[in-house]
Amino acid sequence: MAKTPTISNTIRRLRFDNDEMTQKDLAAAVGVTRQTIVAIENAKYAPTLELAFRIAHAFGKPLEEVFIYEAPPDD
Amino acid sequence: MAKTPTISNTIRRLRFDNDEMTQKDLAAAVGVTRQTIVAIENAKYAPTLELAFRIAHAFGKPLEEVFIYEAPPDD
DNA sequence: ACCAAGTGTATAGTATACTTGACTCCATGA
DNA sequence: TCATGGAGTCAAGTATACTATACACTTGGT
Numbered sequence: 632m633a634k635t636p637t638i639s640n641t642i643r644r645l646r647f648d649n650d651e652m653t654q655k656d657l658a659a660a661v662g663v664t665r666q667t668i669v670a671i672e673n674a675k676y677a678p679t680l681e682l683a684f685r686i687a688h689a690f691g692k693p694l695e696e697v698f699i700y701e702a703p704p705d706d
Numbered sequence: 707m708a709k710t711p712t713i714s715n716t717i718r719r720l721r722f723d724n725d726e727m728t729q730k731d732l733a734a735a736v737g738v739t740r741q742t743i744v745a746i747e748n749a750k751y752a753p754t755l756e757l758a759f760r761i762a763h764a765f766g767k768p769l770e771e772v773f774i775y776e777a778p779p780d781d
Numbered sequence: 782a783c784c785a786a787g788t789g790t791a792t793a794g795t796a797t798a799c800t801t802g803a804c805t806c807c808a809t810g811a
Numbered sequence: 812t813c814a815t816g817g818a819g820t821c822a823a824g825t826a827t828a829c830t831a832t833a834c835a836c837t838t839g840g841t
Contacts, residue, residue: 637756637759638755638756638759653786653787653788654787654788655786655787655788663829663830664829664830664831665788666789666790666829666830666831667828667829667830669788669789669790670828670829671828673789676827676828676829677754677755677756677828678755678828678829679752679754679755679797679798679828679829680713680752680753680754680755680758680773681712681713681752681775682828682829683755683758684713684773684775688775688777693770694769694770694775695768695769695770698755698759700756700759700763700769702763728816728817728818729817729818730816730817730818738799738800739799739800739801740817740818741799741800741801741819741820742798742799742800744818744819744820745798745799746798748819751797751798751799752798753798753799754798754799754827754828757798757799
């Protein structure tokens with residue numbers, strides 16, 4: 632696996648676009664704790680594929696519109 | 707997080723469509739071990755979001771064409 | 782001045798993705 | 812017949828996503 636985190640996301644913007652949904656409400660909607668949302672939103676770590684799908688699903692968006700992969704140079 | 711695995715994938719088909727690429731070669735291409743590919747291909751567990759992106763990238767396909775999310779009923 | 786809601790952070794623990802090394806089985810071909 | 816390559820599996824260990832509880836800071840409202 633890659634050493635450098637190469638994934639960004641638009642969760643914060645999507646929350647505000649969705650009636651200013653709180654981190655707490657998003658967490659409940661996708662079935663994780665609030666600090667998991669905080670960590671992901673601030674790119675402390677990337678979610679599992681399943682959680683990524685659930686978050687995208689919660690916003691009614693395709694996954695690749697929520698999470699953006701920046702391919703490393705050695706590709 | 708969900709208890710039941712709700713993610714399937716088309717890796718096996720994609721490997722064969724890609725010049726019969728072996729598990730070993732795919733593993734090397736995305737930077738993991740061969741048994742990780744075996745496990746994911748046979749849906750023993752789902753990859754991280756980053757690895758999912760790398761696999762899709764290796765095949766030149768969008769992520770959601772490689773990994774398919776089946777939303778649970780309680781959605 | 783106070784309080785509540787929303788957000789960020791810390792630490793310790795659990796769950797699971799991923800690694801390493803070894804072994805088996807099956808098919809193909811020299 | 813035996814060797815080789817591709818695929819599956821098992822067990823023990825490491826890395827990291829995620830949980831639980833708790834506390835600090837800011838902002839808006841009363």
